[in-house]
Amino acid sequence: MASPDVPDPLGHAQRRHWTLDPGIHFLNHGSYGATPRVVLESQSRWRARMERQPVQFMNDVLPGALAGARDRLADFVRSPRESLVFAVNATEACAAVLRSLDWKPGDRIVLANHAYPAIRNTVRFLAGRYGVVPVEAGIPWPLPGDDALVDAYADALRGGARLAIFDHVFSPLGVVSPLGRLLPLARAAGAQVLVDGAHAPGQLDLDVGRLFEMGATWFAGNAHKWLCAPKGAAFLAVSDAGREGLHPVVISNFYGEGLAWEFGWTGTRDPSAWLAVGEAIDFIESIGAARYRSALATQQREAADLMAAAWGVQPGAPASSRAAMATLPMPIDEPATRESVARWRLHFLREHRTEVPVFDIGGRHWVRISAQVYNELSDFAPLAAAFQPQG
Ligand SMILES: Cc1ncc(COP(=O)(O)O)c(C=O)c1O
Incomplete structure (x- = not known):
């Protein structure tokens, strides 16, 4: 070594x-x-600890351990600590937002033609069930530069919107969105904003608190991509404006008892990927x-x-x-x-x-x-x- x-x-x-x-x-x-390896080993240690006394682990160890891992991740992505909850993946984190809002027929949701398929499909589902209106920002590909991307969203937001979804990094395109230019457009359009930041943590210098100040309402991110955490480690950061009515997709034993409890327990599952996130951050910070x-x-x-x-x-x-x-x-x-x-x-x-x-x-x-x-x-x-x- x-x-x-x-x-x-x-x-x-x-x-x-x-x-x-x-x-x-x-x-x-x-x-x-x-x-x-070190991160996988950390995950294995958490699993072994859980399996030695599962009841004591879930009841007495997990809440504190989860809060510690949550604080570490929140500090790394510069989110207010109490605003961040774990999710299994970005798909689930985005779905929690999209399935929580009290949609009315005619509500407009602006999202890009290149938005991630599961998110586009969720919006299609909402259109069928509630009569929301998807409005597509047609981002040209090949992309000449930021201006073309900003113009596409500006066009789509022109008629106002209830929600704008911005992909921080577009999945197949690898393109980083200029959120500093997009968030003011959404604000001017009166839209709440879900940032799908699946690829952002680790890859970009993330300051979620600053994004909230600029008008982002929710930020969904994966730790299992560029932070190199075990698979199943993701998060949702929630601004003050985004708390009302927000619940996990699966309703918790702790429904109505606050973000941390609701999202921290949505039934029995293996939390070891979340608990190993600190080790993943240590690894990145060692570099x-x-x-x-x-x-x-x-x-x-x-x-x-x-x-x-x-x-x-x-x-x-x-x-x-x-x-x-x-x-x-x-x-x-x-x-x-x-x-x-x-x-x-x-x-x-x-x-x-x-x-x-x-x-x-x-x-x-x-x-x-x-x-x-x-x-x-x-x-x-x-x-x-x-x-x-x-x-
Ligand atoms: C923009 C975007 N959103 C969502 C996802 C889904 O991530 P996950 O499979 O972790 O839910 C991806 C995955 O590549 C993505 O690129």
Whole structure:
């Protein structure tokens, strides 16, 4: 073991901290994250403690342990502590908001054409059940820059809205939204705001308290992606304006007894992923949170440049709109279908030992690369070599 005072350099020297298959170039941290050994060990210790005396654990240990983990996460994302509750994933955290509001027929919900599918579907469900009106911000892709994204939301918000949903980082696009420009638009439109920040914690320098001041009402984030916590660790941060009527999707034994109790107990479940979040933050902080973010951004840019040059293409968004991920068009003419994107992902895995997601965006095939500290630029080379440059 390296001395804790002398951390391993970033890149392949980091690999010993992860359980990832060494035979695979793992370029998809974005989908489900990956968790360092020390964090998994912490989770196992919590589980072992729970199973030694489950009743005492749930009754006497869990409330305090959960509050400690919650405070640690809240401090890391700079949320008021009492505003933050754990969720299993960002889908669940967003659903708690969307299923809690007392919708009236005709209420307008503004969200992007590229919003995450489960969130779009929840809005479709609300439209069918309550007669809310989804209003789509049509974000162009490829994206020329922030202005085009802001203009798309400005157009959609023009008629006013009950709720605006902003994706902090768009899932297939890898694009970081300029919330500093979007939140004032929502405020002017009289809309409450749900920020879907599934990809933000760890990847971006997050200040949830500041986002609340600028007009965000709720912020949903995952700890299991870029904070590298175990899967099933996510949170919902709730501004004062967002408390009324808010309940978890599953109604708790502690209904009406405050956010922490309601969200902390929605029936028996394994809380070990939440309890290991502090260890994940320790891991990121052992690298240095700012150093981690900047290493990912640098690797992403270099990798995107490498791939763009090799494939004779341009990334879908300018470097100024990207952080740890980049999305590039595949240099093929084949129309994208659900079957073809699955087939291409398996092709890259089998033929190039590379795990990378392939998306159908606008009928074309795109890959999204994720940078991570366990990778080096050489991990992107087999994918880059998968196609010859176009004419
Ligand atoms: C913008 C966005 N929202 C929600 C999610 C869903 O995250 P989870 O599967 O953790 O619920 C994702 C996942 O990639 C996402 O990118």
